[in-house]
Amino acid sequence: MQPSEKMTPLEMRTTVSLALVFALRMFGMFSILPVLAIHAQSLPGGSMPLLVGIALGIDGLAQAVLQIPFGLLSDRYGRKRMIYIGLALFALGSFIAAGAHDIYMIILGRLVQGTGAVAAAIIALLADLTREEHRSKSMAVIGMSIGVTFGASMALGPALNHYIGVSGIFALTGVLALGAIFVIRFVVPTPQISRQHADAGTVPSQILGVLKNTELQRLDFGIFSLHAAMRGLFVVVPLLLLNVGPLPVNEHWKVYLPVMAISFFAVVPAIIIAETRGKMKPVFCSAVGLLTIATLLMAMMVNNFYGIVAALFLFFLAFNLLEATLPSLISKIAPAGSKGTAIGVYNSFQFLGLFLGGTIGGFLAQHASHAAVFAFSSGLCLAWLLLALSMEKPPAVRTRMYHVGYALDEQKARALSEQLSALNGVNEAVVIADEGVAYLKVSMGDWDEARARELIEKGE
Missing domain, CATH: 1.20.1250.20 (MFS general substrate transporter like domains)
Known part of the structure; x- marks a missing residue:
């Protein structure tokens, strides 16, 4: 069925x-x-x-x-x-x-x-x-x-x-x-x-293994850097728009609306290319590079209203693309049975980035200059770019989850995992007896789904 x-x-x-x-x-x-x-x-x-x-x-x-x-x-x-x-x-x-x-x-x-x-x-x-x-x-x-x-x-x-x-x-x-x-x-x-x-949830016993995964570490540092740069940006950009621009604060929507709307829709073709044509790494690295350029431009354009707006657009173009591709990369790279834990750790680094980005941004704005805030963000993004360029090419896989149609114990779960792993196009399979669920990473091309369903629903 x-x-x-x-x-x-x-x-x-x-x-x-x-x-x-x-x-x-x-x-x-x-x-x-x-x-x-x-x-x-x-x-x-x-x-x-x-x-x-x-x-x-x-x-x-x-x-x-x-x-x-x-x-x-x-x-x-x-x-x-x-x-x-x-x-x-x-x-x-x-x-x-x-x-x-x-x-x-x-x-x-x-x-x-x-x-x-x-x-x-x-x-x-x-x-x-x-x-x-x-x-x-x-x-x-x-x-x-x-x-x-x-x-x-x-x-x-x-x-x-x-x-x-x-x-x-x-x-x-x-x-x-x-x-x-x-x-x-x-x-x-x-x-x-x-x-x-x-x-979908964090399994405490898996946290250490996730933290030790070097490919996931790159993504955790990435989401930390992305949100640190974004939160630091809002320490100074609203003041810059007010001080060097022609718009009062109640009209700043005239900046944010086109920047957010155009950047939101402009990234869709890049996301499609990354996911459907196996171009995830070049698209991802290009976005990190664009983020680095945008923050550098902000550091150089602190006294130029239109320069700030242009750099802001480039920043959110990269930001929206990275926000869309990072979770996909987590899904592709995390072990099949540890996706929820990997996402939980990833989210923790994201929130930590928000805190340190705002705090360090405020410190630099107070004790150095507005340009120093963007220079710090650019440094983070450059470090991330170097890590992204050296990461392994993400596998062209997608995750599939199925409810197992018969009772399982640990021995049966291991046996089913081995049977599924041996199928054509299945890169990784983990069956968790307590959940009664099979987690598969499968090729984005052809894979033996019919046989997989047969094993998962009825066994042998």
């Missing part, structure tokens, strides 16, 4: 509603980026770029520390319970920041926001409610929702600042987080059984 090629109504409802939860949570976090540095100038302590950088990045520190524990606690205490707690903390932090009268309270509010590190728990909930063969589609929808939300937030942040101010944006963020709780409670289905999923 072949599994349905279409998602069920429950799977569609789960995917759309959890994508909405991510969007509601992320909108407030992203929309504050283009306006916080400007708003901070009017607050006690806000004229110190170091404190502004800490305010911009402190949520990343909390998420780096807590996102894996939140996911593991959701295995034990329930997905929805941990998500409620996380969203409530996020809302609390938003309201603290909304009522802040100095930069220190904004830092506190942003820190509390970061303690609501629910991303891993939400992905685990998604895994509980979707079948293995459709999970990658659901993940793609959520990834797309985050990307669209990021672009929309960049454009809408300055406009919202004009009408409701930064305090209003923080308050709106808190309200949206409470709305996300409503969606989780009344729209997202409740799973009958919650269990650990090797493709």
Whole structure:
């Protein structure tokens, strides 16, 4: 019996509603980026770029520390319970920041926001409610929702600042987080059984092995550098646009909207070429090189409004392409049964990059110059480029997951793994008895799927 090629109504409802939860949570976090540095100038302590950088990045520190524990606690205490707690903390932090009268309270509010590190728990909930063969589609929808939300937030942040101010944006963020709780409670289905999923959650016993994988280390350093550069950028770019450009802050959307929209759609052909023609490494390395050039241009153009805008476009062209290709590379490189752990470690480095990017960017802006912030980012990107050029060519594979149609013990799981690994076009196969799931890495060309399905569904 072949599994349905279409998602069920429950799977569609789960995917759309959890994508909405991510969007509601992320909108407030992203929309504050283009306006916080400007708003901070009017607050006690806000004229110190170091404190502004800490305010911009402190949520990343909390998420780096807590996102894996939140996911593991959701295995034990329930997905929805941990998500409620996380969203409530996020809302609390938003309201603290909304009522802040100095930069220190904004830092506190942003820190509390970061303690609501629910991303891993939400992905685990998604895994509980979707079948293995459709999970990658659901993940793609959520990834797309985050990307669209990021672009929309960049454009809408300055406009919202004009009408409701930064305090209003923080308050709106808190309200949206409470709305996300409503969606989780009344729209997202409740799973009958919650269990650990090797493709979507972190397995503690696998963390050391993932950290030792040199190819994954390159990608972890990459996502760290990418988000450090992005968060450092927002310490100074809003001020540069205001100080050297013709636009008041409420019209900065005229910069961010075309930059984000054009760069978002412009990367689609490159993504298609990378994935379908086996050109992932050259496309990836080109994007890292472009990121290096963009940050160098920013360092050179700090007094030129149009130069800053052009460099900003190149930066987000590279940023959007890398945001799309890095998760794909993780999937291709990570061992078949360790994908979820690899993504968990990768996300932790991403959040750590947000914190250190904001903090170091603020320190350099305060004690050196605005150009020094971009020079630091360029140095990170150059180091990443050297690592990317020396990485092995990513295998032309894709991951497939199947529910095993008969009872398994460890011996049967090992035997099935060996049978699947021997099939034509199967590069790697891991069967996990506790999950009753087979994880396969298969050639992007032909592979013996019919025989694989036969073994997985019925055995011999």
